[in-house]
Amino acid sequence: MRAVVFTSPDQPVEVLDVDIAPPGPGEVKIKIAGAGVCHSDLHLQRGDWPHPAPLVMGHEGSGVVVELGAGVTNLAEGDHVVISWVAPCGTCRHCLAGREARCELAASVVLPGGVLFDGTSRLSRNGQTVHHYLGTSSFAEYAIVPASGAIKIRQDAPLDVVALVGCAVATGVGAVMNTAKVEAGSTVVVIGCGGVGLSVVQGARLAGASRVIAVDLRREKADVAATMGATDVIDASSTNAIEAVRDLVPDGIDYAFDAIGHTATTEQAIAMLGLGGAAVIVGLPATGARASFEPLALAEAEQRILGCNYGSVRPAIDIPIMVDQYMAGDLMLDELVSDRRGLEDAARSLDELRTGAPLRTLLIP
Numbered sequence: 001m002r003a004v005v006f007t008s009p010d011q012p013v014e015v016l017d018v019d020i021a022p023p024g025p026g027e028v029k030i031k032i033a034g035a036g037v038c039h040s041d042l043h044l045q046r047g048d049w050p051h052p053a054p055l056v057m058g059h060e061g062s063g064v065v066v067e068l069g070a071g072v073t074n075l076a077e078g079d080h081v082v083i084s085w086v087a088p089c090g091t092c093r094h095c096l097a098g099r100e101a102r103c104e105l106a107a108s109v110v111l112p113g114g115v116l117f118d119g120t121s122r123l124s125r126n127g128q129t130v131h132h133y134l135g136t137s138s139f140a141e142y143a144i145v146p147a148s149g150a151i152k153i154r155q156d157a158p159l160d161v162v163a164l165v166g167c168a169v170a171t172g173v174g175a176v177m178n179t180a181k182v183e184a185g186s187t188v189v190v191i192g193c194g195g196v197g198l199s200v201v202q203g204a205r206l207a208g209a210s211r212v213i214a215v216d217l218r219r220e221k222a223d224v225a226a227t228m229g230a231t232d233v234i235d236a237s238s239t240n241a242i243e244a245v246r247d248l249v250p251d252g253i254d255y256a257f258d259a260i261g262h263t264a265t266t267e268q269a270i271a272m273l274g275l276g277g278a279a280v281i282v283g284l285p286a287t288g289a290r291a292s293f294e295p296l297a298l299a300e301a302e303q304r305i306l307g308c309n310y311g312s313v314r315p316a317i318d319i320p321i322m323v324d325q326y327m328a329g330d331l332m333l334d335e336l337v338s339d340r341r342g343l344e345d346a347a348r349s350l351d352e353l354r355t356g357a358p359l360r361t362l363l364i365p
């Protein structure tokens with residue numbers, strides 16, 4: 001099959017022919033319909049996160065089940081699915097407690113190793129192993145994933161665009177609903193208005209936040225946030241964002257979401273909080289990045305800093321609900337898609353993401 005292969009940060013990603021083995025026990029093969037280009041692909045490509053290579057990129061995707069491995073009973077050929085890049089093992093203590101986004105097998109074997117549950121890959125090239133990315137590898141014509149990572153959705157949803165639910169939307173909406181548990185009437189700031197940040201904005205609207213302040217360095221992206229539920233927008237290229245937020249909400253903010261994950265934006269999110277406020281780190285920095293805060297101020301104001309991995313989602317429960325919310329008109333997905341392109345445009349799409357211009361580019365194999 002054709003697939004977008006990453007070899008090293010010094011080398012452009014390229015479309016190559018990759019061999020794909022049949023699905024093993026408990027796995028399924030998916031014909032990819034759409035795959036979103038996410039910042040976590042960019043982090044990998046520019047060497048921010050060490051990872052075994054070569055690998056097939058992509059971790060946000062959707063498609064049709066075309067082949068079942070032995071023992072798979074919860075899916076059938078022809079099912080439409082969104083891929084969850086955390087495929088829950090179902091047996092570790094976090095999965096048993098309903099916190100699948102913390103699955104120990106995913107965190108210790110699948111994600112860092114670039115492999116599936118059994119520690120091996122289904123991908124190869126000229127007899128040499130090619131790794132999976134985040135258990136997914138969706139920038140390709142087909143993907144093999146654990147059955148628990150192929151989330152069945154309704155057949156009438158447009159299949160390419162719902163790929164976004166698999167990462168950006170699950171992460172952003174999940175950060176609001178699951179990680180932070182934003183209450184109705186709360187005040188919310190969202191720093192960064194890309195695919196994840198705009199999903200946080202929409203989640204805050206659905207949660208009934210009274211004030212949703214969107215911050216971005218690009219005015220046009222903050223303006224998109226205003227169409228998705230932001231009550232106020234701040235152009236951080238020309239204003240001090242912390243002061244601008246204080247002008248709007250003098251007592252400080254209940255929930256500040258850092259959807260960028262730079263040291264500066266994490267520190268800004270903490271500085272924006274009021275009494276009892278929580279800063280939620282949703283965007284991801286490079287390995288080893290450090291941010292600072294003043295412990296006395298945090299303690300006296302009973303503030304919290306929350307880490308958020310994959311929106312703390314329960315994939316099999318939350319993903320179909322988010323697809324329903326899209327079909328009901330409560331979640332805007334089409335407006336998040338900047339462009340649809342072929343796999344051969346992956347390198348160009350990653351370059352553009354680096355500039356901060358696009359919202360979400362969908363690759364259509």
Ligand SMILES: [Zn+2]
Nearest residue numbers: 038040167168
């Ligand atoms: Zn992602």
Ligand SMILES: [Zn+2]
Nearest residue numbers: 089092095103
């Ligand atoms: Zn688990």
